Amino acid sequence: MKLPSRKKNNVRLSMLYLLTALFLSGNSVQAKPVQAGHVEVELISENSSIAPGEPFWVAIRLRMDDDWHINWSNPGDFGLAPTIVWQLPAGFTAGEIEWPVPERLIFSPFVGYGYEGEKILPVKISPPKSVLSGSEIRIEAAADWVVCGEVCIPGGAKLSLQLNVVESSPLPDKNWAHFFDSFRKAAPQVDSSYRVISKLTENALYISVARNSSDKMQIDSLIFYPEFNGLIKNAASQKLSKDESGYVLKIERDPLGVSPPERLKGIMVLRKNNDSKTIKTNFKFDVLLEKK
Amino acid sequence: MKKFFGIAALAAMLALVFTVFVLSQDSKEEKVEVTITAKIGQPAPNFKLSSATGKEHSLSDYKGKWVVLEWINLQCPFVLKHYNSKNMQTLQQTYTKKEVVWLSICSSAPGKQGNFSGEELTAKIKEVSSNSTAYLIDGDGKVGHTYGAKTTPHMFIVDPKGVLVYAGAIDDKSSTKIEDVKGAANFVAAALDAGLANKEIKVSSTVSYGCSVKY
Numbered sequence: 001m002k003l004p005s006r007k008k009n010n011v012r013l014s015m016l017y018l019l020t021a022l023f024l025s026g027n028s029v030q031a032k033p034v035q036a037g038h039v040e041v042e043l044i045s046e047n048s049s050i051a052p053g054e055p056f057w058v059a060i061r062l063r064m065d066d067d068w069h070i071n072w073s074n075p076g077d078f079g080l081a082p083t084i085v086w087q088l089p090a091g092f093t094a095g096e097i098e099w100p101v102p103e104r105l106i107f108s109p110f111v112g113y114g115y116e117g118e119k120i121l122p123v124k125i126s127p128p129k130s131v132l133s134g135s136e137i138r139i140e141a142a143a144d145w146v147v148c149g150e151v152c153i154p155g156g157a158k159l160s161l162q163l164n165v166v167e168s169s170p171l172p173d174k175n176w177a178h179f180f181d182s183f184r185k186a187a188p189q190v191d192s193s194y195r196v197i198s199k200l201t202e203n204a205l206y207i208s209v210a211r212n213s214s215d216k217m218q219i220d221s222l223i224f225y226p227e228f229n230g231l232i233k234n235a236a237s238q239k240l241s242k243d244e245s246g247y248v249l250k251i252e253r254d255p256l257g258v259s260p261p262e263r264l265k266g267i268m269v270l271r272k273n274n275d276s277k278t279i280k281t282n283f284k285f286d287v288l289l290e291k292k
Numbered sequence: 293m294k295k296f297f298g299i300a301a302l303a304a305m306l307a308l309v310f311t312v313f314v315l316s317q318d319s320k321e322e323k324v325e326v327t328i329t330a331k332i333g334q335p336a337p338n339f340k341l342s343s344a345t346g347k348e349h350s351l352s353d354y355k356g357k358w359v360v361l362e363w364i365n366l367q368c369p370f371v372l373k374h375y376n377s378k379n380m381q382t383l384q385q386t387y388t389k390k391e392v393v394w395l396s397i398c399s400s401a402p403g404k405q406g407n408f409s410g411e412e413l414t415a416k417i418k419e420v421s422s423n424s425t426a427y428l429i430d431g432d433g434k435v436g437h438t439y440g441a442k443t444t445p446h447m448f449i450v451d452p453k454g455v456l457v458y459a460g461a462i463d464d465k466s467s468t469k470i471e472d473v474k475g476a477a478n479f480v481a482a483a484l485d486a487g488l489a490n491k492e493i494k495v496s497s498t499v500s501y502g503c504s505v506k507y
Contacts, residue, residue, distance in 0.1 A: 258460070
């Protein structure tokens with residue numbers, strides 16, 4: 001854009017105002033990420049504004065350095081799940097962390113469950129209907145974590161976020177909405193098309209997985225992520241075999257294991273190799289744990 | 293006859309198809325298979341290790357006494373939570389006064405976090421004012437593997453008959469925060485109190501929390 005030179009000073013001045021305004025609003029709407037040890041942490045929101053009485057999603061975004069991870073709700077053999085303590089305006093409530101599907105992190109002879117790279121831990125916030133349009137609200141989260149690689153380092157940060165309350169439908173925040181979209185696409189869901197049966201013997205856990213419909217189940221790998229720590233030996237190889245109706249996973253029990261839970265809860269991750277592509281799906285389940 | 297062979301062949305083929313075959317989903321990741329021989333309610337595996345002061349200690353030396361095995365790594369934040377809060381030293385003092393033998397065992401391999409030797413080790417133990425009976429060095433990790441020690445801390449209790457009666461966490465607050473020591477239910481204290489009073493140990497196995505043992 002070419003500007004007449006005589007207006008230069010005015011333009012400069014207005015640019016300064018604009019920049020100041022941008023700087024101020026930028027600062028108030030979005031707190032900067034915190035760098036702590038081997039992880040960058042930030043509180044983000046899916047939408048740039050909220051509406052009275054309409055639940056919305058925020059998340060702790062974590063970006064770990066290479067070879068460092070944070071843990072799932074069940075950390076596995078070592079480490080600790082991150083925690084968030086919320087400080088919200090009156091009448092607001094926060095849900096639990098919606099954990100993404102973890103990965104098995106091999107630190108032979110141990111296995112941890114967690115996340116590497118960049119991840120978000122989403123939480124649903126429900127505002128009251130009484131919150132005033134046109135006002136600005138402040139959300140604070142005290143996040144604590146332990147980031148582990150070869151060694152573990154505890155960390156924590158006080159994070160905050162300010163959001164405007166509007167009457168109309170809130171608009172997605174272009175910076176972050178796609179994080180929430182990708183989370184939802186891969187988030188563990190209950191899938192009634194699978195039938196899961198679990199049996200516990202003295203030494204092993206058996207999980208049968210089959211289709212409820214007559215559809216043939218065809219997979220190349222199946223990995224079980226237990227919600228309960230101490231039932232299986234996390235580092236044991238999960239042995240997959242095929243039977244008439246589907247597949248069976250056999251996993252060695254933790255030799256120093258604690259009393260088994262009533263129900264077996266967790267996530268199954270299914271992989272199927274299609275030509276050069278691997279299709280990864282998952283489902284969440286909660287079934288009676290039969291004891292033999 | 294022909295029909296019979298046909299059916300037999302079909303059956304054989306079907307059997308082949310339905311034979312349960314183990315799919316190869318294991319990658320090289322999980323080669324290290326460790327044999328854990330320690331089991332709750334069973335005799336605790338014996339061992340012989342050298343202490344920081346060069347003295348040899350065998351578990352069998354302590355038959356007739358209660359023995360606590362504490363897996364330690366003085367650079368692990370979970371361990372430091374219990375040492376910086378004096379929780380561990382207090383427990384060590386309380387129970388060694390009651391004739392309990394308290395052995396801190398370090399299974400950190402040479403070069404790994406928490407592996408100290410010589411003067412550096414002596415200084416470290418002094419720095420934390422440990423009140424344990426001995427600090428034992430398990431540099432090759434054999435004793436740790438035998439017990440299935442996963443984390444630091446990881447606590448084990450052996451009764452006077454030499455039976456393993458507790459394995460697991462030190463308490464029920466898995467965190468690295470010193471302020472969480474207060475108000476936590478200490479499983480080791482509970483088990484020792486019950487055991488010393490000839491009462492049943494109610495919680496004999498819990499999931500330990502901490503850093504991984506640096507084998």
